[in-house]
Amino acid sequence: MEYKGEGAKGVAVEIRNITKSFGDFRALDDVSISIEKDEFFSLLGPSGCGKTTLLRIIAGFETPESGDITFDGNSILHLPPEKRECNMVFQNYALFPHLSARENIAFPLKLRKMNKDEIRRKVDHYIHLVELDGHEDKRPAQLSGGQRQRVAIARALVCEPSVLLLDEPLSALDAKLRQNLLVELDEIHDKVGITFIYVTHDQSEALSISDHIAVFNEGKVLQTGSPYEIYESPSTRFVASFIGDTNIFPCIVENSVYDNNLEEWLITVQIDELGSTVTVTDYDDIEIGRRLYFTIRPEKIRIVGGERKLGENSFSGFVDEPVYSGYQSKFFVKLDNCTFIKVLKGHTTYLDDGPEIEWKDRVSVSWRAVDGYLVKEEWSEKR
Amino acid sequence: MKRDKKRINVRAYLYSLPMGIWVTLFFAIPIAIILIYSFLEKGLYGGVEWRASLAAYKAILNPNFLIVIWRTVYISVIATAICLLLSFPASYAMARSRHQTLFLFLIIIPFWTNSLIRVYAWINLLSTEGLINNVLIKLGIISEPIPMIYNLFSVILVLVYMYLPFAILPLFTAIDRFDFSLLDAARDLGCGRLRAIILVMFPAIRSGFFNALIFTLIPIFGAYTVPLLVGGMGSTMVGNIIVDQVQKTRNWPLASAFSVILTLISMIGVMAMLGSGKKKEEMNEKLL
Amino acid sequence: MRSYYKEKRSFSFSNLCLFFVLLFLFLPLIVVIVYSFNSGRAMVWQGFSLNWYRELFTSSVGLWKALWNSIIIAITSSITATILGTAASIGIKWYRFKGRTYITVATYLPMILPDVIIGISMLIFFSSVNLPLGMFTIYASHTTFNLPFTFLLVSSRLDEFDYSTIEAARDLGAREYDTMVRVVIPSIFPGILSAFLMALTMSIEDFVITFFVSGPGSTTLPLYVYSSIRYGVSPVINALSLILILLSMAIAFTFRRFLKSFAASA
Numbered sequence: 001m002e003y004k005g006e007g008a009k010g011v012a013v014e015i016r017n018i019t020k021s022f023g024d025f026r027a028l029d030d031v032s033i034s035i036e037k038d039e040f041f042s043l044l045g046p047s048g049c050g051k052t053t054l055l056r057i058i059a060g061f062e063t064p065e066s067g068d069i070t071f072d073g074n075s076i077l078h079l080p081p082e083k084r085e086c087n088m089v090f091q092n093y094a095l096f097p098h099l100s101a102r103e104n105i106a107f108p109l110k111l112r113k114m115n116k117d118e119i120r121r122k123v124d125h126y127i128h129l130v131e132l133d134g135h136e137d138k139r140p141a142q143l144s145g146g147q148r149q150r151v152a153i154a155r156a157l158v159c160e161p162s163v164l165l166l167d168e169p170l171s172a173l174d175a176k177l178r179q180n181l182l183v184e185l186d187e188i189h190d191k192v193g194i195t196f197i198y199v200t201h202d203q204s205e206a207l208s209i210s211d212h213i214a215v216f217n218e219g220k221v222l223q224t225g226s227p228y229e230i231y232e233s234p235s236t237r238f239v240a241s242f243i244g245d246t247n248i249f250p251c252i253v254e255n256s257v258y259d260n261n262l263e264e265w266l267i268t269v270q271i272d273e274l275g276s277t278v279t280v281t282d283y284d285d286i287e288i289g290r291r292l293y294f295t296i297r298p299e300k301i302r303i304v305g306g307e308r309k310l311g312e313n314s315f316s317g318f319v320d321e322p323v324y325s326g327y328q329s330k331f332f333v334k335l336d337n338c339t340f341i342k343v344l345k346g347h348t349t350y351l352d353d354g355p356e357i358e359w360k361d362r363v364s365v366s367w368r369a370v371d372g373y374l375v376k377e378e379w380s381e382k383r
Numbered sequence: 384m385k386r387d388k389k390r391i392n393v394r395a396y397l398y399s400l401p402m403g404i405w406v407t408l409f410f411a412i413p414i415a416i417i418l419i420y421s422f423l424e425k426g427l428y429g430g431v432e433w434r435a436s437l438a439a440y441k442a443i444l445n446p447n448f449l450i451v452i453w454r455t456v457y458i459s460v461i462a463t464a465i466c467l468l469l470s471f472p473a474s475y476a477m478a479r480s481r482h483q484t485l486f487l488f489l490i491i492i493p494f495w496t497n498s499l500i501r502v503y504a505w506i507n508l509l510s511t512e513g514l515i516n517n518v519l520i521k522l523g524i525i526s527e528p529i530p531m532i533y534n535l536f537s538v539i540l541v542l543v544y545m546y547l548p549f550a551i552l553p554l555f556t557a558i559d560r561f562d563f564s565l566l567d568a569a570r571d572l573g574c575g576r577l578r579a580i581i582l583v584m585f586p587a588i589r590s591g592f593f594n595a596l597i598f599t600l601i602p603i604f605g606a607y608t609v610p611l612l613v614g615g616m617g618s619t620m621v622g623n624i625i626v627d628q629v630q631k632t633r634n635w636p637l638a639s640a641f642s643v644i645l646t647l648i649s650m651i652g653v654m655a656m657l658g659s660g661k662k663k664e665e666m667n668e669k670l671l
Numbered sequence: 672m673r674s675y676y677k678e679k680r681s682f683s684f685s686n687l688c689l690f691f692v693l694l695f696l697f698l699p700l701i702v703v704i705v706y707s708f709n710s711g712r713a714m715v716w717q718g719f720s721l722n723w724y725r726e727l728f729t730s731s732v733g734l735w736k737a738l739w740n741s742i743i744i745a746i747t748s749s750i751t752a753t754i755l756g757t758a759a760s761i762g763i764k765w766y767r768f769k770g771r772t773y774i775t776v777a778t779y780l781p782m783i784l785p786d787v788i789i790g791i792s793m794l795i796f797f798s799s800v801n802l803p804l805g806m807f808t809i810y811a812s813h814t815t816f817n818l819p820f821t822f823l824l825v826s827s828r829l830d831e832f833d834y835s836t837i838e839a840a841r842d843l844g845a846r847e848y849d850t851m852v853r854v855v856i857p858s859i860f861p862g863i864l865s866a867f868l869m870a871l872t873m874s875i876e877d878f879v880i881t882f883f884v885s886g887p888g889s890t891t892l893p894l895y896v897y898s899s900i901r902y903g904v905s906p907v908i909n910a911l912s913l914i915l916i917l918l919s920m921a922i923a924f925t926f927r928r929f930l931k932s933f934a935a936s937a
Contacts, residue, residue, distance in 0.1 A: 061567050081570040094568035098586035107582075108572035155572065395771075398762025402755040402818060403774040409815040410789075411777050413796035417788075420795065430798075472688035479685070486689070493696045495919040496703070499878055499896040500912045504699030506900070507706070514702065517715065544699070547692065597783065605785015607879050612900065622787040629791055629883075639795070642788045653783050 009037035011073075012195040013058070013163060018067035020053055027053040028064070029219040035197060035212070040189050042198045042206040045216030046242070051199045052091075054216075055165050058197065059088045071162065086163035087156035091171060093148045095140040101151045102127070102136040108159045126154040129191060131184070145173050146181060153188065163195045170205065182209055203243045207231060215239050236377045240295045247301075247341050249273045250379050251294040253286050266369060269294055275337045278313050280372035293375040298344040300371040303331060303364070305357050310366035315341070319361045331357065333365055341365060414646070421639035429633035439640035448624065455620040458535065459604045462542040466550040466599045467592075469543075474555035483559070490548050490555075498545060502612050505541050506532065509613070533615035541609050549598040557591020558584075593656045601649050621645060700916070707909035723910040731907055737895035738911075741875055744806065744891060748813035749870035755814075756821030757863055761855070764829045782819035789816060790883035797884060804886030812884045813874045820873065821866035828862025872919075 013035040020028040028050045035041045043051040056062045058069060060081030068075050076084050087108075095104050102123055109119045127136050130150035140148055149169055156164055169185075170178045186209050189196050200206050206213050207227040214224045215238075223235040234240035240248055251269035254277060259266040264281040271278055271294055278294060286292075307316050317335035331343045343365055345357070357363060421439050424432040442448070477486045493501065508514050509532040516528040531537060561584060569579035585592075607622035614620075621641060628638035707724070711717030727734070759778070763771055781789055793812050794804075802808060836858070840850045856863070878893035885894060896908055 059567075059571055061570075080575075081567070082573045082575060086571075088568070088571045090564050090568055092562070092564060094562065094564040096565060096568075096583055096586075107569075111573045111578075159572065392766070392768050395762050395766030395768040398758045398766070399768070399771070399774055400762075402759035402778065402822070403770060405755055406774065406777040406781075406815065406818060409793065409796075409811050410781055413792035414780075414788075416796055416799060417792045469688065469692055472685040473692040476683070476685035476689035480689075486693075489693055490696065492916070492920070493700060494872065494876070496700055496912055496916055497876060497878075497893055497896055499893050499900060500703060500908060501699045503896070503900050503908065504702045508699065508702055512713065544695065547696065551692070601783055602785060605787050607785075607787045622785065625787055625791060629794065635795060638791055642791055646784060646788055649784055650780075 011035065012037040012039075012071065013197070014068075014070045014073075015054070015058075016068045016070075018054065018057060018064045018069065020050075020057065020062060020064045026219050028057075031067070031219070031221050033214050033221060033224060035195060038193050038195055039211040040186070040196045040198065040209060042200060042210040042213045043216060044200055044203060044206040044213050044243075047201055049216040050219040051201075051216045052167055055088070055167055055197065055199050058084075058163075059086060059165055060084050085161050086165055087159060087161040088165040088167065089149075089152045089156045089169045091167045091169070093140070093152040093172075095148055095151055095155075097140050100137050100139055101132060101143065101147075104140070104151055105136075105155045105158050107155065112159070122158055123154075126158050129157070129188065130154045146177050149173065149181060153185075157188075157192060161194065163197060164192075166196060166198045168199055168201065171201075178205070185209065207243070215242065217242070233373060234295070234375055237293050237375055240293070240373075240375050244297065245342060245344075246295050246297050248293050248295040248375070251278070251292055251374075253288050253290045253292065253374075256286050256288060258285070262370065264370075267374065269374070273337075273339045274315065274335065275339075276315070278372065279369040280374055281370045282374055286374065291379045293377055293379065294372060295375055296367050296372045298330065298342040299346070301341070301343045301365050301367045303333070303343045303345055303357065305361055305363055307362055308364045310364055312366070312369055313372070314364060314366035316362065316364045317341075319357060319359055319363055322357065322359055329357070331363070333363060335365075417639040417642050420636050421643045423636050425634045425636045429635060431635055436636070439634075439636035442637050443640055443644065451619055451624055452621055454618070455604060455622075458539060458542070458618070458620060459600055462539050462546070462603050463550075463596065463600045465539070465543045466547050467554075467595060470547060470550035470554050470595065474551050474558055477551075477555050478558040478561070479563075487555070490551055494548060499608065499612075501544070502541060502609065505537070505544065506613060509537055509540075532613055533618075535614075535618045537613040538610050538618045538620075541613050542603050542606060545609060546599045546603055549602070550595040553591050553594035553598060554588070557588040557594075560591075561587050597653055597656055601652065604649065605645055703909050703912045704916075706906060707913050709906065712906060723906045726905070727907050727910045727914075733890070734892075734895055734907065734911065737890045737892045740806065740889060741892040744809050744813055745871050745874035748810050748817055748874050749867050751810075751814045752817035752821045752870045753825075753863060753867045756818055756866060757825045757859075760822050760826040760829055764826055765834070778822050779819050781816050782823075786816075786877075786879035790880040793880070794883040804884055805889045808884040808886070809881055809889055809891065812880050813877065816877070816880060817870040817873060820869050824866040824869060825859060825862045828859045832858055 011034045013033075015031060015033040015035075018028050018031045019026070031050070031054060033041075043054060045051045053062060057064050060076075060079065064077070069077055071085055096107065099107065105123045105126055106119050109122060114122075123136075127133060130153055132147060132150050132154065135143060135147055138147075140151070143151065152169070153164075153166075166185075170181055173181065182205060185196075198206070198210065207230075210227055212224065212226055213230050215222045215230060217238050223230060223239050225233075230239065231243055234243060237248060240246050249271045250273070251271045253267060254270050255268040257266050258264075259281070262281055264283060265285050266279060267282055267286055268277050268279050269292070270276075280294060302310065304310070315335050317333045319331050320334040320340065321332040323330040323332075326347070328344055328346045331345065333341050333343055335341060420431050422435055422437065424434045424436045424438060426432050443452075477483060477490075480486060506513070510516075511528040511530065511532070513532070515531065516525075519525045520528065565583050565587065566579045569583045570576070574582060605622050606620055607626060610618055610620045610623055614623075625638050625641045625645070628634045628641065708719050708721070709716055710720035710722060759774065762768075763775060789812070793808070793815075797804060797808050832855070836854055837850055840854045841847075845853065876893065878897060881891050881894060882897070885891065890898075899905060899908055
């Protein structure tokens with residue numbers, strides 16, 4: 001078993017070069033992912049990106065045209081869904097309407113001809129695990145959305161699969177409930193300690209719960225990594241703008257020098273939209289003349305009232321649209337050359353006289369070179 | 384709907400009363416009349432004598448009639464069972480098909496041809512000099528024509544033919560509404576394909592199944608034309624007796640008594656099926 | 672989601688069953704159509720001819736009279752049943768009043784009773800009140816057995832109707848009459864139309880009930896077919912069937928297009 005750093009127990013699910021088309025539509029294009037044992041892995045992407053198709057291929061409901069999937073090194077593609085060591089939590093729960101919560105959870109155990117006491121013991125255990133005590137004899141129609149979700153999770157877990165597949169399990173719930181269930185899902189993952197593969201289109205869900213994320217778009221995996229890597233070092237323009245909010249501009253690399261203090265390369269790029277050059281750090285030397293994207297997250301930009309020069313990467317403009325949301329304000333700042341830039345300012349202290357920066361105020365924005373990031377995706381003149 | 388109560392009632396009757404009067408006049412009263420007639424004595428030349436009597440009901444207990452009733456039950460059960468057995472896989476295939484509308488169209492088209500013409504076509508197909516016997520003899524498979532018509536076989540075959548679409552349409556609707564992800568879920572949890580259908584799909588399409596049952600069993604039970612045209616002496620059904628009593632024997636009370644019994648059986652059947660189908664749903668609703 | 676099943680396994684047990692069911696359903700129709708072009712009378716192929724079509728159009732007065740009777744009764748009884756059924760479904764869906772359950776039950780019952788009983792009860796009723804059998808009695812009986820279906824179809828359409836649009840219309844200044852004509856009727860129109868078409872089909876098709884309540888001179892098409900089956904069949908019936916099949920398919924297609932464009936504009 002290959003050692004992969006602390007906590008790594010080896011690969012649980014290996015997805016190799018999977019391709020799948022529906023008619024002319026290519027749903028998955030040469031997708032390869034490896035998922036480690038017992039981790040919480042998210043497949044993230046907009047709807048129609050192929051993430052659900054991949055999940056259904058793993059579960060056995062779709063057959064890929066090429067590629068292979070292995071569980072613990074053994075190929076599973078030849079197995080029918082019922083023989084695979086994974087269970088699924090369906091998007092709309094897919095609870096059997098004619099069975100009570102308890103009967104739904106016991107369903108797979110009865111199929112396996114387990115004895116009654118054993119079934120009762122196991123079902124009770126999982127009912128308790130998902131905190132459904134007191135609701136076990138209700139039908140799905142009598143349960144709330146969140147409770148149905150718990151039944152679906154318990155039903156999928158009760159056979160103790162090595163992999164749990166979750167297909168947007170929270171998408172049908174309202175925002176508050178979603179937050180709570182997300183925390184519970186995390187707790188359940190900690191308790192059962194098996195591999196979770198979680199499909200979602202909600203980047204904040206994926207960021208907050210996953211050990212690793214694969215970002216999908218148009219049938220391709222754009223980037224795989226930890227939430228931190230995906231957020232801070234997006235590999236493409238799509239990933240940068242899909243995960244969180246950001247300002248992103250095409251740029252041309254003008255200069256690159258090694259900075260001994262920072263132990264990083266200090267890179268100067270020309271950004272036409274800002275009408276100026278900007279400095280940004282990177283771990284690697286970048287060839288002069290490359291056309292890349294420069295991105296800066298709104299929360300990493302500093303904003304102050306009035307016109308002040310604030311060192312490197314400083315611009316001034318007007319507040320075009322302030323959006324106050326209690327714990328923070330978001331400003332759309334119209335720079336002097338008419339480019340808009342989004343800035344987030346957290347309100348960490350008591351605001352006595354209301355926000356100090358208001359609509360139409362003259363402001364200055366700036367950021368440190370280490371806070372920007374160069375996305376290594378090339379652009380061409382045409383765009 | 385906050386409107387003043389008196390106005391509500393005026394509108395309600397304005398809308399509903401015309402139909403209410405119509406069904407009272409042309410349905411409720413006629414049914415009431417045969418109910419009353421069934422307890423009267425028969426008149427000499429048709430019609431009734433206004434004297435209460437149970438003669439009609441006693442006459443039904445005549446063994447000749449009992450045989451026909453038993454035969455009617457027997458034919459209905461077999462024909463209905465065949466209809467349902469054929470229509471389940473067929474409507475399953477339709478619901479799963481990408482060409483649902485086309486198939487629906489194909490199922491309905493035969494309806495547009497007069498049913499008597501279709502019965503007539505079956506006569507042509509099945510009769511001793513008919514197409515099937517002709518072809519079989521020409522091919523040398525048989526030397527003597529097989530008697531396929533004017534017997535129980537032809538009656539059941541043509542009844543199945545006539546009422547098959549009535550079983551397919553409600554079953555198709557139910558299967559089409561069925562959430563197929565439940566089958567995925569069942570398979571994911573360890574069911575084989577057929578087992579998933581039995582354990583998960585059958586309970587979900589119960590009401591469609593009962594509709595199909597009602598829409599085939601009851602008309603078959605009261606069938607008249609089919610046994611008349613393709614049946615023989617040994618395959619008359621209750622419907623034929625009733626008509627004979629009206630048209631030939633002119634025994635209105637006896638015809639009425641038969642009708643009352645047929646009505647009761649149909650209604651009890653429907654109630655029982657609706658009751659068993661709805662009980663569980665109602666229980667759920669009450670609990671909510 | 673279901674695309675998986677739809678594309679998979681085009682050859683399966685259930686598809687095979689569907690194929691045989693369709694074959695079974697169409698076998699008699701094919702026989703009717705093929706033999707309408709047969710030159711002989713018997714079920715033996717004696718060569719192609721259009722004799723029966725010629726006879727249909729030149730020397731089948733009785734048949735055309737029967738068809739005409741059928742059409743008159745179908746149209747009048749369908750219109751009556753559609754109007755009564757639509758009005759009643761509005762009354763019964765939107766209001767609570769005494770007799771509501773009675774009307775509902777009395778309307779639905781004919782749907783589940785065998786045709787023979789409806790026919791007999793009407794025959795006995797008409798003779799008891801000394802109403803001469805003829806076109807009117809057929810019209811009355813057809814309207815009666817069509818009512819449950821028009822009522823059912825319009826009611827189910829009304830279930831989907833959003834009552835708040837009426838409140839919106841009233842709020843915007845529409846009087847009750849305007850609301851009915853401009854809001855309610857147009858939005859349940861597909862239901863009304865399908866109810867009418869259904870009634871039309873069932874009326875043209877009915878044999879058993881008509882058989883009891885018809886009198887001299889009121890022979891409908893099914894009665895004509897019946898007597899020709901009983902007393903010597905002429906393949907003219909086959910020819911007529913093909914024409915009727917084509918006609919009803921044409922009607923269905925035109926209305927299908929109409930329904931689609933209606934749905935698009937709504």
